[in-house]
Amino acid sequence: MPLPAPLDRAEAVVFDAYGTLLDVHSAVQRHAAAIGPQAQALSETWRQKQLEYSWVLSLCGRYAPFWTLTERALDYALAKHTGVDRGVRADLLAAYRSLDAYPEVPGTLERLRHAGLRTAILSNGDTAMLDAAVRAAGLETHLDAVLSVDPAGTFKTSARAYALAPERLGVARERIAFLSSNRWDIAGAAAYGFLPIWVDRSGQPDEYPDLAPVRVIASLDGLLA
Structure with missing residues (x-):
């Protein structure tokens, strides 16, 4: 079955962690x-x-x-x-340190991997807190990489932070679909050259019209639909 756009152009799918995969509240x-x-x-x-x-x-x-x-x-x-x-x-x-993952997260990650796409996290979280969160949520086996911005020494939306994903995965930036529930993060991903998908979990109005997502979904359930 063909993948929906923009996943049909992607080799890897990279996720923000906090608010996107993990419920910060x-x-x-x-x-x-x-x-x-x-x-x-x-x-x-x-x-x-x-x-x-x-x-x-x-x-x-x-x-x-x-x-x-x-x-x-x-x-x-x-x-x-x-x-x-x-x-x-x-x-x-x-x-x-042990936030709940949204219920659709494990299944979505597994379906992406079955479709031949690599999966990863790119987060502002430091390495120790990310490792603890991923273990607590039981996501280790669903991810090819868990990347902290620590090596860049700066936070998203810096291009140095986003560059960690193509460097680690060996995938060109234009072949990486990047998902975040944070509209500002999607703006940064668009500016960097990812395929940005906004997970608008709370129905927020759009902003940053010059740095638009290529797709908007309400939850990860909509990613492969």
Whole structure:
């Protein structure tokens, strides 16, 4: 059966990890009862600050492991949402190392490999946190490579970060389909020359019209449809 576009032009499919394969809000959801009514707001602040710190450091020409930014972002979120007991901090960080994969992820990865495509992660996450997350989600056997931006010393959307995928996989950038739930990440992937597919899990409006995805799907279930 022929692969749908743009997979018919791809030799490899590379995924962002956090928010795309792994549910970044599952850490807070596991401890929502202990956190109380501010659980959703805390999770959203934590995620936003985690990303914001990566962007600011990249613009400043600086770098820190993504786990460090994850800790700093949680500390900010706890300071902002004063009604949350700071005693949950250790539990939340432990949960973040073992986030839930979205339910369709293992099956999608396996179908891609059966179709002859290589599969990989390219993530802002540092090597240790990615290894822990992939093991916890049981995805090791479904991936040909798990790539952290650590060797580039900068975060996505830097071209140096995206370049790690073709270098490691030995596949030309225009033969790599890149999937992310983050529209800014898709913009970076488009600028770099990947085949960008936006996984718009939450129905967000489009932006960055000059750096458009080649396809938009609501979940990975739609990738091979």
